[in-house]
Amino acid sequence: SRNIRLAVIPGDGIGVEVVTEGLKVLDAVGTKLETTTYDLGAKRYHRTGETLPDAVLDELRGYDAILLGAIGDPSVPPGVLERDLLLRLRFELDHYVNLRPVKLFPGVETPLAKSRPEDIDMIVVREGTESLYAGAGGVLRRGTPHEVATQESLNTAFGVERVVRYAFEQALARPRRKLTLVHKTNVLTFAGDLWARTVDRLAPEYPGVQTDYCHVDAASMFFITQPERFDVIVTDNLFGDIITDIGAAVAGGIGRAASGNINPDRTAPSMFEPVHGSAPDIAGQGKADPTATILSVAMLLDHLGLGEEAARVEQAVADDLLERQTNWTARSTHEIGDDITARVAG
Amino acid sequence: SRNIRLAVIPGDGIGVEVVTEGLKVLDAVGTKLETTTYDLGAKRYHRTGETLPDAVLDELRGYDAILLGAIGDPSVPPGVLERDLLLRLRFELDHYVNLRPVKLFPGVETPLAKSRPEDIDMIVVREGTESLYAGAGGVLRRGTPHEVATQESLNTAFGVERVVRYAFEQALARPRRKLTLVHKTNVLTFAGDLWARTVDRLAPEYPGVQTDYCHVDAASMFFITQPERFDVIVTDNLFGDIITDIGAAVAGGIGRAASGNINPDRTAPSMFEPVHGSAPDIAGQGKADPTATILSVAMLLDHLGLGEEAARVEQAVADDLLERQTNWTARSTHEIGDDITARVAG
Numbered sequence: 001s002r003n004i005r006l007a008v009i010p011g012d013g014i015g016v017e018v019v020t021e022g023l024k025v026l027d028a029v030g031t032k033l034e035t036t037t038y039d040l041g042a043k044r045y046h047r048t049g050e051t052l053p054d055a056v057l058d059e060l061r062g063y064d065a066i067l068l069g070a071i072g073d074p075s076v077p078p079g080v081l082e083r084d085l086l087l088r089l090r091f092e093l094d095h096y097v098n099l100r101p102v103k104l105f106p107g108v109e110t111p112l113a114k115s116r117p118e119d120i121d122m123i124v125v126r127e128g129t130e131s132l133y134a135g136a137g138g139v140l141r142r143g144t145p146h147e148v149a150t151q152e153s154l155n156t157a158f159g160v161e162r163v164v165r166y167a168f169e170q171a172l173a174r175p176r177r178k179l180t181l182v183h184k185t186n187v188l189t190f191a192g193d194l195w196a197r198t199v200d201r202l203a204p205e206y207p208g209v210q211t212d213y214c215h216v217d218a219a220s221m222f223f224i225t226q227p228e229r230f231d232v233i234v235t236d237n238l239f240g241d242i243i244t245d246i247g248a249a250v251a252g253g254i255g256r257a258a259s260g261n262i263n264p265d266r267t268a269p270s271m272f273e274p275v276h277g278s279a280p281d282i283a284g285q286g287k288a289d290p291t292a293t294i295l296s297v298a299m300l301l302d303h304l305g306l307g308e309e310a311a312r313v314e315q316a317v318a319d320d321l322l323e324r325q326t327n328w329t330a331r332s333t334h335e336i337g338d339d340i341t342a343r344v345a346g
Numbered sequence: 347s348r349n350i351r352l353a354v355i356p357g358d359g360i361g362v363e364v365v366t367e368g369l370k371v372l373d374a375v376g377t378k379l380e381t382t383t384y385d386l387g388a389k390r391y392h393r394t395g396e397t398l399p400d401a402v403l404d405e406l407r408g409y410d411a412i413l414l415g416a417i418g419d420p421s422v423p424p425g426v427l428e429r430d431l432l433l434r435l436r437f438e439l440d441h442y443v444n445l446r447p448v449k450l451f452p453g454v455e456t457p458l459a460k461s462r463p464e465d466i467d468m469i470v471v472r473e474g475t476e477s478l479y480a481g482a483g484g485v486l487r488r489g490t491p492h493e494v495a496t497q498e499s500l501n502t503a504f505g506v507e508r509v510v511r512y513a514f515e516q517a518l519a520r521p522r523r524k525l526t527l528v529h530k531t532n533v534l535t536f537a538g539d540l541w542a543r544t545v546d547r548l549a550p551e552y553p554g555v556q557t558d559y560c561h562v563d564a565a566s567m568f569f570i571t572q573p574e575r576f577d578v579i580v581t582d583n584l585f586g587d588i589i590t591d592i593g594a595a596v597a598g599g600i601g602r603a604a605s606g607n608i609n610p611d612r613t614a615p616s617m618f619e620p621v622h623g624s625a626p627d628i629a630g631q632g633k634a635d636p637t638a639t640i641l642s643v644a645m646l647l648d649h650l651g652l653g654e655e656a657a658r659v660e661q662a663v664a665d666d667l668l669e670r671q672t673n674w675t676a677r678s679t680h681e682i683g684d685d686i687t688a689r690v691a692g
């Protein structure tokens with residue numbers, strides 16, 4: 001089998017711990033793997049002032065994929081690492097699809113009293129390179145009573161069309177074949193109009209797919225009251241950020257939410273990361289659940305064409321989650337990692 | 347007692363039905379009431395092309411308060427009535443506080459398996475006159491592959507400070523005295539910085555209030571997993587739109603979510619409306635729950651200084667909701683209105 005060249009960015013806080021377990025599982029899959037670790041994150045920032053040096057970014061372009069733990073630390077001003085490291089990676093590597101499955105595994109407890117695994121099984125295709133995440137905006141008269149602060153959402157036909165097409169294809173590949181656009185067309189009239197027109201224009205090219213529309217406020221409610229309403233969702237970068245955290249909550253917690261920052265054109269490596277953050281409050285204590293990272297590893301394998309291996313990892317996680325229900329014991333980060341690794345290897 | 351001059355805008359769909367019940371309750375309170383109904387909404391738009399004529403807006407300025415049902419109909423292009431009627435009212439009448447209690451009444455079923463009424467009791471102070479709701483933005487090369495669509499979020503020290511002060515005062519008046527800012531400072535760095543600095547700067551003036559910060563994505567999750575975390579929330583217009591729908595869902599449904607669009611300086615009348623929309627799918631069938639409107643009427647009474655009357659209406663609703671649990675029968679819109687009215691009158 002081929003050799004996977006993987007760049008690993010453990011990052012901050014629990015990122016380091018969960019990535020260790022992800023790599024353990026990856027090893028057990030039996031793929032030839034060559035990993036290089038990059039010390040990007042808060043520590044490097046404090047030591048050298050660097051977030052993502054251009055030379056490192058260029059090097060990263062040469063890998064098959066990137067595995068990232070988590071970025072962020074309270075010792076760094078808000079936005080610095082997020083914007084100059086995490087979001088810069090997503091933008092520079094053109095990760096225009098931020099793929100986030102929302103799936104309640106059997107055995108996992110959901111906070112929703114009446115929802116069952118068959119009710120919560122969707123994929124959110126979040127746009128990853130536009131909208132308010134572009135970083136456009138400014139400030140005038142900062143710190144005075146006359147301060148004005150702006151943020152600009154930038155949206156292009158090019159950027160919207162490619163992610164909507166990706167979402168249509170995801171919908172085609174699933175049994176329900178339903179695609180819901182989530183936006184706020186009644187308030188964000190310019191951007192919303194572009195998104196809605198794009199979905200309508202492309203729909204005839206995917207005759208098997210049923211399309212639907214939902215305002216982001218209503219969708220946020222339906223994630224809780226009628227999650228079965230959704231199959232594939234396509235949405236803007238900011239709305240996708242919010243609804244995938246709601247999705248993580250209803251699917252049993254952020255400890256199980258995986259994601260892929262995908263460049264479908266493969267002009268640069270895609271990057272896989274758990275949806276959760278660096279959780280400085282529990283860092284270094286072996287309390288973090290590595291499951292989200294391990295599921296992200298499954299997405300990584302799938303992206304690299306190793307579908308069988310990906311399925312094996314996902315099955316190992318599913319079995320472990322079911323086992324937790326009937327036979328629950330408190331396990332540390334690396335115990336969970338070991339158990340899932342054993343299932344993958346065995 | 348004094349005469350309340352009330353402008354009533356039933357609007358579209360179920361708006362008409364729920365407002366009828368709200369007025370019934372208001373009558374039963376025993377205040378002297380003088381109401382004038384305005385036919386703004388989809389019907390008038392189709393008949394005359396008008397959304398909110400300047401002359402009508404000027405007339406509305408003369409009332410003590412406005413009661414609004416719901417605005418919106420699928421026959422009108424998205425955004426037209428929302429922007430030119432509903433949002434125009436909020437902006438022109440300077441409703442800079444959009445006050446939205448999120449409260450699980452005893453007896454009401456929540457979709458959350460483990461949350462109890464004491465866990466879900468917060469007030470969201472949503473800013474009402476700035477940010478992406480300003481309508482700023484534009485489009486270039488519409489309908490071509492080179493289309494660019496922008497939306498601009500406009501935020502001012504003036505606008506942020508006044509709503510943050512209002513929220514601090516709300517927090518002071520509640521037993522827990524906790525104020526949480528919800529924003530996305532790590533991505534919306536200019537606007538987020540203004541909001542965060544404003545809260546920090548004003549905090550020393552309210553020494554009894556404990557302040558906290560939460561990103562909107564995490565807050566959306568915590569509404570589901572740890573709603574007890576929140577007491578008073580202050581947030582931006584768009585984030586407030588989204589999280590109050592999550593709040594409505596966890597507090598047992600949009601049928602119970604009340605709101606006040608408040609001008610605290612009383613330079614123009616405040617406007618009270620249920621959070622739900624016009625629900626064209628069930629309009630005219632007597633299926634709508636008027637409870638959200640009746641609770642909005644309680645907020646209206648409170649705003650007009652009729653605290654005792656407001657408490658009576660809220661108690662009548664609380665009693666009705668408790669009764670529904672033990673003695674449930676399907677009731678039509680006006681039956682629910684009649685039952686609550688009887689409790690208020692009795």
Ligand SMILES: CC(C)[C@H](C(=O)O)[C@@H](O)C(=O)O
Nearest residue numbers: 082086087241275532533563
């Ligand atoms: C850390 C932050 C910039 C990031 C985002 O907003 O995209 C995170 O919330 C996520 O969802 O991956």
Ligand SMILES: CC(C)[C@H](C(=O)O)[C@@H](O)C(=O)O
Nearest residue numbers: 186187217428432433587621
């Ligand atoms: C109808 C729409 C413009 C409105 C809003 O976004 O404010 C509604 O969702 C609300 O919350 O009152």
